[in-house]
Amino acid sequence: MATRRRGAELDDAIRAAALDLLASGGPSAVTMEAVAGAARTSKAVLYRRWPDSRALLRDTLVGMARAAIPHEDTGSYRGDMLAVLRGWAALFTGPQAGMLRGVVAAAVQDEQLAETLARDLIGHRKAQMAELLERGVERGDVRADVPVHIARELGQSVLWHRLLVSGDPIDDDLVVELVDEVLVPFVAPRA
Amino acid sequence: MATRRRGAELDDAIRAAALDLLASGGPSAVTMEAVAGAARTSKAVLYRRWPDSRALLRDTLVGMARAAIPHEDTGSYRGDMLAVLRGWAALFTGPQAGMLRGVVAAAVQDEQLAETLARDLIGHRKAQMAELLERGVERGDVRADVPVHIARELGQSVLWHRLLVSGDPIDDDLVVELVDEVLVPFVAPRA
DNA sequence: ATCCGAAGAAACGCTTGCGTTTCTTGCCCG
DNA sequence: CGGGCAAGAAACGCAAGCGTTTCTTCGGAT
Numbered sequence: 001m002a003t004r005r006r007g008a009e010l011d012d013a014i015r016a017a018a019l020d021l022l023a024s025g026g027p028s029a030v031t032m033e034a035v036a037g038a039a040r041t042s043k044a045v046l047y048r049r050w051p052d053s054r055a056l057l058r059d060t061l062v063g064m065a066r067a068a069i070p071h072e073d074t075g076s077y078r079g080d081m082l083a084v085l086r087g088w089a090a091l092f093t094g095p096q097a098g099m100l101r102g103v104v105a106a107a108v109q110d111e112q113l114a115e116t117l118a119r120d121l122i123g124h125r126k127a128q129m130a131e132l133l134e135r136g137v138e139r140g141d142v143r144a145d146v147p148v149h150i151a152r153e154l155g156q157s158v159l160w161h162r163l164l165v166s167g168d169p170i171d172d173d174l175v176v177e178l179v180d181e182v183l184v185p186f187v188a189p190r191a
Numbered sequence: 192m193a194t195r196r197r198g199a200e201l202d203d204a205i206r207a208a209a210l211d212l213l214a215s216g217g218p219s220a221v222t223m224e225a226v227a228g229a230a231r232t233s234k235a236v237l238y239r240r241w242p243d244s245r246a247l248l249r250d251t252l253v254g255m256a257r258a259a260i261p262h263e264d265t266g267s268y269r270g271d272m273l274a275v276l277r278g279w280a281a282l283f284t285g286p287q288a289g290m291l292r293g294v295v296a297a298a299v300q301d302e303q304l305a306e307t308l309a310r311d312l313i314g315h316r317k318a319q320m321a322e323l324l325e326r327g328v329e330r331g332d333v334r335a336d337v338p339v340h341i342a343r344e345l346g347q348s349v350l351w352h353r354l355l356v357s358g359d360p361i362d363d364d365l366v367v368e369l370v371d372e373v374l375v376p377f378v379a380p381r382a
Numbered sequence: 383a384t385c386c387g388a389a390g391a392a393a394c395g396c397t398t399g400c401g402t403t404t405c406t407t408g409c410c411c412g
Numbered sequence: 413c414g415g416g417c418a419a420g421a422a423a424c425g426c427a428a429g430c431g432t433t434t435c436t437t438c439g440g441a442t
C-alpha cells in the first residue's frame with residue numbers, strides 16, 4: 001500500500017468500486033461489505049459518507065447515468081428516432097442488459113430509489129424526447145398537434161417491454177420497423 | 192383445530208395461504224416460514240411438496256394467472272383493443288399493481304421463474320393477441336399484412352412502460368388515445 | 383514537532399430466511 | 413384394533429448483510 005488515501009481520492013476509489021460491482025453483479029452486489037472489500041477500505045469509511053447501503057446505491061446509479069444514450073440532431077425526425085432507439089437497443093442487447101433489468105427490479109422494491117431515478121433520469125429523458133419532437137415540429141416533419149406524452153415514449157416502450165416482460169428479441173430490424181411503420185406515420189403531418 | 196388436515200385438503204390450504212401472501216406482500220413475502228405460518232402447518236410439510244421456496248412461488252404464480260384479463264370478441268378491432276387495454280389498465284392501477292411489479296422484479300432475479308412465466312403466461316397472451324388480430328383481418332378492419340409481432344404488443348408496451356419504468360399515470364384517456372391515435376391507424380387497411 | 387481527525391481493520395450482535403433434523407401425535411387402512 | 417405414514421411442532425446450524433463499536437495507525441495542518 002503506497003500511501004493512505006484520503007478525501008476525494010478515497011471517495012473516487014469507492015465510487016469506482018461500487019460502479020464495478022453494479023456493472024458486474026447488479027444492484028444487489030452493491031453491499032457495504034462488498035464495496036469496502038473491492039475498494040480496499042472498511043465499512044466504517046463508507047458509513048461516514050452514506051447513511052446506508054441504499055443511499056450508496058442511489059449515488060452510484062445517478063453517477064453512472066450520465067453516460068448512456070447520447071442525443072444529437074441528425075436533421076430529421078426519422079434519423080433522430082433511429083439514433084435514439086438504436087442507442088436503447090444497443091444497451092438492451094449488450095452486456096449492460098442484466099444490470100438494467102436489475103436496476104428496474106431494485107427500483108420496484110425501493111421507493112426512494114424509484115424517486116431518485118424518476119427525478120434524475122427519467123425526467124431528463126422525457127425532456128430530451130420532447131425537444132426532439134419540438135425540433136421536428138419546427139422543421140416540419142412532425143405535426144404540431146402530435147400527442148407528445150405518447151410520442152415520446154412509444155418506441156422506447158416496446159423495447160423496454162421486450163427487455164422486462166416478454167423477453168422477445170430486440171434487433172435492428174425491429175427498430176427500423178418501429179420507426180418506419182409506427183413512429184414516422186404517427187407523427188407525420190396529416191396530408 | 193377440528194381435525195388434522197391431509198392430502199388435497201392441506202394442499203389447498205397451503206396454496207390459498209401462499210396466494211394471500213403473494214397478493215398482500217408480493218413475491219418476497221412467499222417464504223417457507225410465512226406460508227407455513229399462514230397455513231398453520233409446518234415447514235417440513237412444505238418441503239415434502241416443493242423442493243424449495245422458489246418452486247412454491249412459481250406454482251403459486253401460475254395458479255393465480257388464470258384469473259386476469261378476460262378476452263371476448265366485441266365485433267371490432269377497436270372494441271377488442273379497448274377491452275384488452277382497459278383490462279390491463281385496471282390491473283395496473285388497482286390493488287394488484289404492486290404485486291405485478293414485484294413479480295416482474297422477481298422474474299428478473301430468478302431465471303427459472305422467468306422461464307415459467309414466459310412459457311405459461313406470456314405465450315398465452317401472445318397467442319390471444321394474434322387471434323384478436325386474425326379476427327380483425329377476417330372481418331376486414333385489420334389489414335392482412337399488419338406486422339403482428341409489433342401490433343400484438345404495441346398498446347400493452349406503453350402501459351407496462353408506465354407501470355415499471357416511467358411511473359407516469361395510466362388512465363382511460365390514455366387507453367382511448369392509444370387505441371384511436373396509434374393502434375387503429377396502424378392496423379387499418381391502407382386506403 | 384505534534385496532535386487531531388480520518389483511515390483502516392476487526393470484531394460484535396442483530397435479523398431474516400433457508401433447509402434439515404428430531405420427536406411427538408394423530409388418522410386411516412387393512 | 414393396531415401399525416405405519418404423514419402432519420405438526422420446534423429446534424438447529426448456516427449464510428448474508430446490516431449497522432455499530434472499538435482500537436490502532438497514519439499524515440497533514442498548525
